[in-house]
Amino acid sequence: MTTEARAVLFHRTGDPDVLTIERVRLDDPGPGEVRIRVDALGLNRAEALFRAGRYYYQPTLPASRLGYEAAGVVESVGAGVTEFAPGDPVLTGPQIEMSAQGVYGDRIVLPVESVIPRPASVDAVTGAATWLTYATAYGGLVETGGLRPGEHVVITAASSGVGTAAIQVAARTGAVPIAVTRSGDKRRRLRDVGAAHVIVASEVDVPEEVRRLTGGRGAELIFDPVAGPELPALAEAASVAGTIVLYGWLGGQPMLMPLNWPLTIHGYANGHLSATVSGRRRINRYIEAGLRDGGLRPVVGKVFTGLERIVDAHRLMESNTHVGKIVVTVEH
Template sequence: MTTQARAVLFHETGGPAVLTIEEVRLDDPGPGEVRIRVDALGLNRAEALFRAGTYYYQPTLPGSRLGYEAAGVVESVGEGVTEFAPGDPVLTGPQIEMSAQGVYGDRIVLPVESVVPRPGSVEAVTGAATWLAYATAYGGLLETGGLRPGDHVLITAASSGVGTAAVQTALRIGAVPIAVTRTGAKRQRLLEVGAAHVIAAHEEDVPDEVQRLTGDRGAELIFDPIGGPELPALARAAASPGTIVLYGWLAGKPTVMPHNWPLTVHMYANGHLSATAAGRRRINRFVESGLRDGGIRPVIGEVFDGLDRIVDAHRLMESNTHIGKIVVTVDH
C-alpha cells in the first residue's frame, strides 16, 4: 500500500533557503524494513554540509532528502523484522544514506539496521538529540582514542552537540574534559555541562593553557572535528605520547599532520563502527544505559515547533550561537 508523507527535500545545493517541504510517496515497509512516525528531528552539522554540497559524499539531485537523526514510534514492520513491533518508541541514526533515506519528514521507512530502541521513559525531543552525538563521542573517545579514567581530553568545538556529548562521556568514565570554545561567552554553560576547564581559543593560547592545567604533561587525547592547517599548533597541547582523534573536517582546507612525535592520529567515522552488528550493539548499549541512569543528558540548544521551521533551524545551526543540539518537532 502506498500513502503520502511530508518530507524536506532540496533540488540544488546552497544555504538553508534551498530546503522545501513536499509531498512524497511512502510505501509499506518491505522485508527487513520499519515504518516510523517521526515526532522529532535532531540536527547535525553534517546535514548543513550535505545541503551545501561540501560533505564527504554528494546529494543526488534533484529531490535529495537529508537528515540522520529522528525520534518516533514504529507504525509497521516488514517481513522478517523481529526486533521491533508497532508502538515501539525508537531512534534513528546508523547506516543511513541521506539522499535516499534522509529522515527529515513526518513518516519514513528505513532498514531495521538503521533503527535503535528508545527507552519508553525518554521523550522524543531528548531522544532526537541523542544517538549520533553520543555514538560519535563513544566511538571516538573510547573505542578509537582509548580514553582512560584520569586522562585529560581536550575537546574542541565543545559547545556543539558532539562536543557536549564528549564532555559527558569523558565524565562518565572518570576522565577530565577540557573544553575549547571560541570566546568566553559560552564558558559558564560549558562548566555547567560538566567541563573541568574551559579555554576560549580567541582569547587564550590553547596549548599553553592545556600545559598549565595539566602540570606540563599535556592532554592524553585531543578530540577534534576541525582539522586543517592549524592541527600542528593544536597538537602542541598533546601529551607525549599522545593521541588525536579527528572526527570531522570543518576547516575545509587540507589537514597538515603534526610532527611532535610520538603522537598517534586517528580519523574516526561513525559509519565504520556502526556498519557491524557488534559495533551497533556496543554503541546502542552505551547510549541506552546512559539514558536510563541519567549519565547521558543531551544538551538542547533550541527546539523549533513544526517541520515548517526547518529553514530557521538550519539558519541557527550555521550561526554557531547555540550550545548543544537543535531539535525540530514534527506535527501530525
C-alpha cells in the first residue's frame, strides 16, 4: 500500500533557504524494513554540509532528502523483522544514506539496521539529541582514542552537540575534559555540562593554556572536528606520544601534518563503527548505561516546533551561537 508523507527536500545545494517541505510517496515497509512516525529531529552539522554540497559525499539531485537523526514510534514492520513491533519507541542514526533515506519528515521507512530501540523513559526531544552525538563521542574517545581515567582530553568545538556529549563521555570515563570554545559567553554553560576547564580561544593561546592546566605535560588526547591548516598549532597542545582523533573536516581546507612527533593521528568515522552488529551493540549499551546512571545527559540547546521551522533551525545551527543539540519537533 502506498500513502503520502511530508518530507524536507532540496533541489539544489545552497544555504538553508533551499529546503522545502513536499509531499512524497511512502510505501509500506518491505522485508527487513521499519516504518516510523517521526516525532522529533536532531540536527547535525553534517546535514548543513550535505545541504551545501560540502559533505564527503554529494546529494543526488534533484529532490534530495536530508537528515540522520530522528526519534519516533514504529508504525509497522516488514517481513522478517523481529527486533521491533508497532508501538515501539525508536531512534534512527546508523547506516543512513541521506539522499534516499534522509529522516527529515513526518513518516519514514528505513532498514532495520538503521533503527535503534529508545528507552521508554526517554522522550522524543531528548531522544533526538542522543544517539549520533554520543555514538560519535564514545566511538572517537573510547574506542579509537583509548581514553583512560586520569588523562586530559582537549575537546574543540565544545559547544556543539558532539562537543557537549564528548565532555560527558570523558567525565564518565574518569578523564579530565578541557573544553575549547570561541565565545566567552559559553564558558558557564560548558562548565555546567561537565567541563573541568574551559578555554576561550579568542582570549588565550590554546596550547599554552593546555600546558598550564596540565603542569606542562600537554593533553594525552585531542578530539577535533575542524582539522585543516590549523591542526599543527592545535597539536602543540598534545603530550609527548599523544593522540589526536579527527572526527570531521569543518575547516574545509587541506590538512597540514603536525611535526611534534611522536604523535598518533586517527580519522574517526562513525559509520565504520556502526556498520557491524557488534559495533552498534557496544554503542547502544554504552548510551543506555549512561542514560540510566545519569552520566550522559543530552544537552538540548533549542527546540523548534513544527517541520515548517526547519529553515530557521538550520540558520541557528550555522550561527554557532547555541550550546548543545538543536531539535525540531514534528506535529501530526
